[in-house]
Amino acid sequence: MEVGPGKFLLTRVDDAARWAQSSSVWPLTMGLACCAIEMMSVTDPHFDIARLGSEVFRSSPRQADLMIVSGRVAWKMAPVIKRIYDQMADPKWVISMGACASSGGVFDNYAIVQGVDTIIPVDVYVPGCPPTPDGLLHGITLIQQQIREGGRGGFLARS
């Protein structure tokens, strides 16, 4: 974007759309385990996710842009997560929050899916057990950066 000599604001439709899109990434209310509590903590006054425009946690997958897989994914829950992901409207993004969602974490056993990326595509991995709310906020800014740069899932860029 640039301001022209006659005080015009010149931009491309793409850039304006990406700017708007990246500033209103609405997460889905989907809590799984410990990380879900830290996901709730990002909305509290100490961290205040509203600064990033993502405070609107939507309970319906149809209205959400971002799925935060917050915690360990049991085999029984995996088809549910896949289905919720399919129900979300494009464009959509996924954050794998914490060690369990990213790789199974300490639970290398019969009950836990060893990484949610084996069932749905993941855009950003946030490490930690559980990650701090600052870590999750950083993950969301990375999603915003991806959108602004027109990367995967960005405006008109998803194939």
Added chain:
Amino acid sequence: MSLSTAPLTPEIVSQEGNSMVLSMGPQHPSTHGVLQLVLEIEGESVVRADPEIGYLHTGIEKTAENLFWSQAQTVIERMDYLAPESNSLCYVLGVERLLGIGDRIPKRAQRIRVLFGELTRIASHCVWLGTHSLDLGAMSVFFYTFDLRENILDLQEAVGGARMHPNYLRVGGCNGDLPEGFLDTFDALLQKFPGRMRDLRGLLQANPIFQDRTIGIARLSLEDAISWGVTGPSLRASGLAYDVRRAFPYSGYEGYEFDVPTRTEGDAYARFLVRLDEMEQAHRILKQVRGQLEEPGPVMIDDTKVAAPPKETIALSMEALIHHFKIVSEGFRVPPGDVYQAVESPRGELGYYIVSDGGNRPYRVRTRPPSLYNLQAIKGIAPGNLIADLVVSIGSLDPVFGEVDR
């Protein structure tokens, strides 16, 4: 297991006349986790509610069998993730009884255990109160309670390095003394607490909307509560003053003055009042612990078969080096036997039945999670109420699914 063969959640299962079978959850903002309820409804009112659990089954008990006694504590803390210290305290007390060192734990370590046991109770009730009122449409309570909870998490981070699972309590004591500046932060919290409780009570207790939504809703009679095995605040709100801290004291709880708040109504409002009273009683205990913390002392048992010797002795003593190496590389061994240890977690009687075969890993760690038993009561209290009151029923029982499904 392949994904295509796994059962998918039904939406509307069947519909006949005015009656309908409906699935609620497992992804639902008001089920406090991954609970699925299969509801039979007649118009707007619930006829039957069957909880379907297991969506967060983690195999924690099995995983613990493959870890050293001290490592198993890591996964056990992740069971009830709202009250990690209650879990580790219960496990640690059980292992100490098996080892026969229960009466040799230093005084200061016991005081620190009580300190964190009560802090975690306040933090857990904060999450409960915030989410429960969020379900009922009161947004601002959430910000007040989570602000208070952040202060407690700061204390946990100071001792353990992690906000939620500090893993600070150890078999034989605690992992190091309280860090510098801890008591100042703690004092600030103690001072802030009464005012914050006044705010919370002011927002909800006499609020006509909150009262309309909770008084007389999800009533649980004392007989039902006992027969379902309900413990904790949900039992005490029905009239029985059973508290593990009183009935089977541990960690020196018999030396502290506190009341066991009870109500007789057994409805969601009574459970709300009991939990608020409990937070104030926890504050009362914390003030007594604060006075005792001025007294310095060791925080770890002086037994090199269980606890690694202090780091500074390793360079000077051959034995210390050997003990340190043994503890780190193969853990400690626990004599064969079994033990049942219970503590009062924020949700009720949390118990561990621990079996040892004499090795350096637990043979079996069976949990008695209070949430599982409390959640059963949903079958009894949901029918007869409206669908809208179902979120009140679930919220007032305060289940944590990490603990229910394990």
